[in-house]
Every structure is written in structure tokens, then in C-alpha cells.
Amino acid sequence: MSAKIKIITGNDLRTGDVIWWTGEGWSRHVDNAVAVDHDADAIIARENARQVVTDTHVIDAFAADGTVRPAHIKDRIRALGPTVRLDLSLKPADPQAGNWVI
Amino acid sequence: MYQYDQHDQAMVDARVAEFRGQVARRLSGELTEDQFKPLRLKNGLYLQLHAYMLRVAVPYGTLNSAQMRVLGDIADKYDRGYGHFTTRQNIQYNWIKLADAPDILADLAKVQLHAIQTSGNCIRNTTADHFAGAAADEVADPRPYAELLRQWSTFHPEFDYLPRKFKVAIIASETDRAAMRLHDIGIQIVKNEAGEIGCKFFAGGGMGRTPMIAPCIAEFVPALQMISFLEAALRVYNRHGRRDNKYKARIKILVHEIGVAEYSRQVQEEFAHILTLGLEPPPAELDRIKAMFADPGLETGLSDDLDRSDPDFALWVDQNVHAHKQPGYAIVTISLKPTGGIPGDATADQIRLMADLARDHSLDELRVSHAQNIVLPHVKKADLYRVWQALDAAGLATPNLDLITDIIACPGLDYCALANARSIPLAQKITERFADVGRQRELGELKLKISGCINACGHHHAGHIGILGVDRKGVENYQLLLGGAESADTSLGTITGPGFSEDGVVDAIEKVTDVYLARREGAERFLDTYRRIGMVPFKEAIYG
Ligand code: HEM
Numbered sequence: 329m330s331a332k333i334k335i336i337t338g339n340d341l342r343t344g345d346v347i348w349w350t351g352e353g354w355s356r357h358v359d360n361a362v363a364v365d366h367d368a369d370a371i372i373a374r375e376n377a378r379q380v381v382t383d384t385h386v387i388d389a390f391a392a393d394g395t396v397r398p399a400h401i402k403d404r405i406r407a408l409g410p411t412v413r414l415d416l417s418l419k420p421a422d423p424q425a426g427n428w429v430i
Numbered sequence: 431m432y433q434y435d436q437h438d439q440a441m442v443d444a445r446v447a448e449f450r451g452q453v454a455r456r457l458s459g460e461l462t463e464d465q466f467k468p469l470r471l472k473n474g475l476y477l478q479l480h481a482y483m484l485r486v487a488v489p490y491g492t493l494n495s496a497q498m499r500v501l502g503d504i505a506d507k508y509d510r511g512y513g514h515f516t517t518r519q520n521i522q523y524n525w526i527k528l529a530d531a532p533d534i535l536a537d538l539a540k541v542q543l544h545a546i547q548t549s550g551n552c553i554r555n556t557t558a559d560h561f562a563g564a565a566a567d568e569v570a571d572p573r574p575y576a577e578l579l580r581q582w583s584t585f586h587p588e589f590d591y592l593p594r595k596f597k598v599a600i601i602a603s604e605t606d607r608a609a610m611r612l613h614d615i616g617i618q619i620v621k622n623e624a625g626e627i628g629c630k631f632f633a634g635g636g637m638g639r640t641p642m643i644a645p646c647i648a649e650f651v652p653a654l655q656m657i658s659f660l661e662a663a664l665r666v667y668n669r670h671g672r673r674d675n676k677y678k679a680r681i682k683i684l685v686h687e688i689g690v691a692e693y694s695r696q697v698q699e700e701f702a703h704i705l706t707l708g709l710e711p712p713p714a715e716l717d718r719i720k721a722m723f724a725d726p727g728l729e730t731g732l733s734d735d736l737d738r739s740d741p742d743f744a745l746w747v748d749q750n751v752h753a754h755k756q757p758g759y760a761i762v763t764i765s766l767k768p769t770g771g772i773p774g775d776a777t778a779d780q781i782r783l784m785a786d787l788a789r790d791h792s793l794d795e796l797r798v799s800h801a802q803n804i805v806l807p808h809v810k811k812a813d814l815y816r817v818w819q820a821l822d823a824a825g826l827a828t829p830n831l832d833l834i835t836d837i838i839a840c841p842g843l844d845y846c847a848l849a850n851a852r853s854i855p856l857a858q859k860i861t862e863r864f865a866d867v868g869r870q871r872e873l874g875e876l877k878l879k880i881s882g883c884i885n886a887c888g889h890h891h892a893g894h895i896g897i898l899g900v901d902r903k904g905v906e907n908y909q910l911l912l913g914g915a916e917s918a919d920t921s922l923g924t925i926t927g928p929g930f931s932e933d934g935v936v937d938a939i940e941k942v943t944d945v946y947l948a949r950r951e952g953a954e955r956f957l958d959t960y961r962r963i964g965m966v967p968f969k970e971a972i973y974g
């Protein structure tokens with residue numbers, strides 16, 4: 329069963345890396361993203377104020393069996409990295425990554 | 431080639447220092463993202479799907495070997511070992527760190543390059559014929575005019591907040607190799623009956639969601655009034671161009687809405703006024719610039735002989751080498767479109783190799799073509815074999831120029847935040863399906879262009895075969911267009927009908943090429959056959 333959730337994403341201000349809100353901080357792996365609710369705006373405001381993340385926003389996703397999959401293909405590719413350069417994507421660190429993009 | 435004087439250098443250096451301060455203030459939190467974003471965009475730094483992306487301007491597509499080498503070094507030092515050459519003759523780096531951006535700009539400034547005006551509603555980098563200065567059919571080298579235009583448009587305060595971005599292309603021959611009429615303003619350098627050099631102006635072309643072919647707005651403007659005329663054309667646009675609706679803000683909409691006659695009338699009126707103000711740069715400035723382009727050091731009396739005994743070499747010569755104006759020389763186009771590759775991408779090592787070849791065999795010059803290839807404009811025929819061997823060893827000798835696998839593709843959904851669908855994997859599949867060179871050559875000139883969304887960065891409207899990525903309920907879908915062109919006979923493609931999946935579109939292209947092979951007459955290219963027989967037979971084959 330997968331549950332429809334909302335998660336927060338953004339980019340690391342310094343490196344530009346795509347990052348996901350884990351409830352405590354930011355992760356580079358989408359699986360570490362946690363569901364947010366009415367608290368999203370407050371989290372974004374607080375994190376933006378720390379000036380370490382940029383372009384923070386909420387997206388739709390599905391959670392199932394400890395994995396998180398963005399609902400839209402654009403966000404799934406954002407989570408993985410370029411599908412034409414898997415060497416530069418999450419895949420080297422997580423061989424399962426990429427099986428869920430399309 | 432043009433060399434910066436102290437004014438050019440001081441301007442660029444000052445910009446680097448200014449941006450360094452802005453980045454430092456952003457990193458310290460003194461500037462918010464809302465404050466910083468317009469500043470970084472002014473310096474070509476975008477935030478794309480995965481990271482910061484830096485777009486570096488290559489003025490009118492011309493580079494020397496030192497500049498090219500630095501482009502390679504930047505890919506290694508600050509990015510992930512590669513860069514992407516674009517249809518706007520620029521290069522983009524996909525993985526830039528914010529803190530590095532000022533250092534990159536400083537490295538670029540040392541070789542007279544920058545990222546100024548590569549974003550925003552200003553006059554963008556001027557593009558030009560990539561064979562400029564080498565082609566036999568040009569009436570003059572268009573680059574001195576492009577350089578004058580660069581100086582005029584750089585930091586031009588009146589045109590820093592236009593209604594929308596503004597792109598100028600300049601050519602100097604009847605063969606349009608720069609998609610000139612698909613630009614906001616197109617300039618063709620021409621000679622009048624008295625033998626004087628002047629500019630034929632076109633205005634209101636563009637791609638995007640409302641593609642238009644620029645009509646001619648002035649048959650002949652003396653070359654020494656080019657800047658005044660441009661000033662007038664921009665001024666009328668700046669005054670009346672729509673600022674209320676982003677999708678109606680380009681000059682093409684203005685020219686279309688008020689009509690070319692009325693737009694031209696207003697430009698002429700403004701032009702007459704501007705001529706009284708004496709805004710035109712002094713003739714001495716154009717002469718100074720011209721002198722720097724005059725002679726790249728071509729030798730005379732060289733032989734045109736070529737040993738074609740190596741068949742792979744002969745094939746490459748037939749496909750990728752063009753005639754040069756000077757006997758004994760040739761123009762080499764290096765294809766960045768290997769089978770299964772990413773159109774326009776080159777590794778740091780490949781970029782540096784091309785720089786070395788330019789230094790040793792092309793009088794230190796390179797060009798970036800709008801078809802995302804690299805040109806060595808002045809290669810001695812006697813050196814061709816050696817150049818080919820070096821390219822071949824580096825995977826850069828694909829003999830497919832202007833063939834079906836010489837695909838223009840925008841970054842699409844693999845890199846671009848605005849995309850609806852991926853462009854690159856489709857390009858890869860098409861090159862794999864049509865990998866056989868014999869088959870490609872049998873199909874002849876066939877320009878295939880792919881955009882990942884309606885913005886049309888991949889020129890799909892102007893492809894003999896064009897592909898547009900769309901989002902169909904969250905799934906990538908591709909529309910097929912036929913009959914576009916961007917040369918002297920510019921035309922816009924027509925959508926065949928319902929869209930396809932990625933594999934479906936590759937099959938459809940194969941059917942389209944089958945119809946062409948079955949129906950062509952004589953030496954007709956695909957485009958000629960399409961124009962003669964029309965869409966119906968192709969549609970029947972695809973959907974029938
Ligand atoms: C990846 C970041 C990019 C973004 C955000 C972007 C954005 C846009 C947008 C919004 C337009 C439509 C403008 C309009 O219709 O008013 C456009 C047009 C265009 N872009 Fe891009 N683009 C990107 C990359 C590229 C690349 C990589 C190239 C070259 C390969 C390119 C070349 C062009 C061209 C040729 C056009 C159509 C000409 C015209 O302006 O009408 N762009 N782009």
C-alpha cells in the first residue's frame with residue numbers, strides 16, 4: 329500500500345545539490361524524506377531563514393515500504409539525477425535508484 | 431580575432447569583482463534568495479533541475495584555442511568533466527557550486543570570456559554564421575559587425591529591461607547557416623549595386639509557443655548606420671512591446687499585431703531621429719575591429735590535393751568537410767553527435783583536444799555551430815588526415831554532418847526545470863536506430879530537432895523532422911512535426927497528428943523516412959519531397 333504524502337525539497341545553497349527534508353535536517357536521498365502537513369510553511373520559513381537551502385517547496389509523493397517516490401516524473405528525475413548520466417545520479421550509491429523513474 | 435582593449439577587460443573584470451561580492455553576501459545570509467536570484471541570473475547562473483547551471487557566452491560562436499582550453503579546464507576543475515554546447519553557440523555547465531562561480535568567471539575573464547547577458551530580458555549573445563571568415567559565399571566577414579553589436583549591446587542601459595529576451599543573429603551570405611530569420615532581429619550583410627556593404631534587416635522571428643519567420647523590415651541600411659538602426663528597432667519594441675503577458679512579450683508578437691508595415695514605419699521614423707543624434711560609433715571603431723579579423727594568417731599557393739585512399743577518412747571528408755574560400759584549405763566540422771551520445775556534450779579532454787587541434791591546424795580558431803557541433807574553420811588540406819586521426823581516436827570523427835543522426839536536442843527533462851519530456855534519450859534511440867552510415871547517407875540531408883517543451887530551445891519548429899515533448903497526464907509524450915527548415919528557405923513544421931510514446935516516435939520516424947525513400951524523385955532531399963507531396967502520404971504511413 330502506498331500512501332499519498334507531501335514532502336519538502338530544495339537545493340543546497342552552496343552546492344546546488346537536490347535535497348529532501350528529513351524532519352531533522354536535509355538528505356540527498358529522497359527515501360529519507362518525511363511527510364509534512366500543516367507544518368510545511370513553518371519549516372520552509374525557518375529553513376530559508378538559516379540561509380543554507382534555496383528554492384524550497386512542497387511536492388506530492390507516495391510512501392511505501394520505507395521508500396518515497398515523488399508523484400511527478402519531473403520530481404522523480406530530480407530525485408535520481410539525469411537518466412542519461414546514471415554515473416552522476418543516485419545509482420552508484422543506491423543500485424535500486426532509477427528503477428522507479430518512469 | 432577580436433582582442434579586448436583595456437575598456438572591454440576593465441568592464442568584465444569589474445563585473446567579476448562585483449559578482450564575487452554578491453555571492454559572498456548571499457553565502458553569509460546578507461542577501462536573501464529573492465534579492466540574489468536576479469543578480470546571479472545577470473551572470474548566467476541558473477538553478478536547474480539538479481544543480482546550478484552556468485551559461486557562458488561565446489561571442490558570435492568564435493573561440494581561440496586558449497579560450498577553448500579554459501572551457502575544458504573549467505569542466506574538469508569546477509564541474510563533472512563535461513560541458514554542453516548549445517544551439518545558441520554557448521556552453522553550459524550543469525553542476526556548478528555557488529561558491530565557485532566567481533572563480534569560474536575570473537578564469538573566463540582571463541581569456542576574454544564571460545557570462546554576461548546570457549539570461550534575462552536583455553540583448554543576448556549575438557549568434558553568427560559558424561563558417562564566417564572561411565566560407566566562399568560570404569560578401570564580407572559578418573563577425574566585425576557582430577563584435578560592434580556586442581560592444582553596443584553589452585550593458586546598454588536602455589535595453590536592460592526589455593519586455594522579453596532579445597536574440598540577434600547575423601550572416602553574410604545567401605546560404606543561411608544561422609537560422610537568421612528565426613531570431614528577434616536577423617541581419618544579413620549584403621552588397622548593393624554600387625558595391626557598398628550594408629545590412630538587410632529582418633525582425634520578429636522566433637520559436638517558442640508562437641513560432642514566426644521574421645519578415646524583412648529594411649532592404650539596405652548602410653553598414654555605418656547599423657547601430658543606429660538597431661537602436662531604432664529596439665526602441666520601438668521597448669516602447670510598445672507587451673509587458674502585461676509574458677507569452678505575448680516577444681517582438682514577434684508586436685510586429686505581428688501592429689503589422690510589419692507599421693512597425694517598419696515607426697522604426698524608420700525613430701531611425702531618422704537617431705541619425706541626428708550621432709549615436710553611431712565612429713567609422714574608425716569598425717575599422718579597428720575589422721583589422722583584427724582581417725587575416726588569420728592564411729597561406730597562398732597551397733595544393734588542393736588530398737589522399738583519399740583510406741575509405742573511412744574519405745567518408746568523413748565527404749560528410750564533414752566543406753570548401754574554404756582559400757585554395758588549399760578546408761572547413762572541418764567536428765560532430766558532437768556520436769551514436770548513442772548526448773548531442774552537444776563534450777568531455778574536458780575532448781574540449782582540450784579540439785583546442786590543441788585549433789592551435790596546431792586551424793590558425794588558432796574554432797567555432798561553435800548552432801547545430802551543437804564544433805568547427806575548425808581554417809585547416810590545410812595537407813593536415814586533414816592528421817586532424818581526422820586525432821579526432822577519430824577521441825571519438826570525435828562521426829561522419830554524420832546534416833544527416834539524420836546529427837540531431838539538435840535541448841537538455842530536456844534530464845536537466846531542464848521547464849521541460850515536459852526528455853529529449854536526450856530520444857536522440858540516443860534515433861541515432862541507434864539509424865546508426866548505419868550507409869543508411870544515413872542514403873537518406874541524405876535530414877535535419878532532426880528535438881525540444882523537451884514548447885519553448886523550442888531545440889528548434890523543433892525548424893526541423894525537417896521536428897519533435898516536441900509534451901506532458902500527457904504525467905507521462906512523456908512526443909509530437910512529430912514535418913517540413914520545417916531554417917536555411918534560406920526557412921519554414922515552420924506542421925504537426926503530423928496525435929503524439930507518440932518514446933519508442934512510438936522512433937517507429938514513426940522510420941515510417942516517414944520509408945515514405946521519402948519510396949516517393950523521392952531525382953536528387954530530392956527529404957524536405958523537397960515533403961514540400962512536393964505534402965503531409966498526407968506521411969500521415970497515412972504513420973497512422974494508417
Ligand atoms: C536549461 C535551461 C534553459 C531554460 C530555462 C530555457 C528557457 C527558455 C525559454 C523560457 C524560452 C522561450 C522564450 C520565449 O518564447 O519567449 C527559450 C527559448 C529558446 N532557448 Fe532556451 N532554455 C534553456 C536552455 C537552452 C539551451 C540549452 C539552448 C540551446 C541548446 C537554448 C536555446 C533556446 C532557443 C534557440 C530558443 C528559441 C528561440 C527563441 O527565443 O524564440 N535554451 N528558452
Ligand code: SF4
Nearest residue numbers: 840846849882883887
Ligand atoms: S525547450 Fe523546454 S525543455 Fe528544452 S531546454 Fe528549452 S525550456 Fe528546457
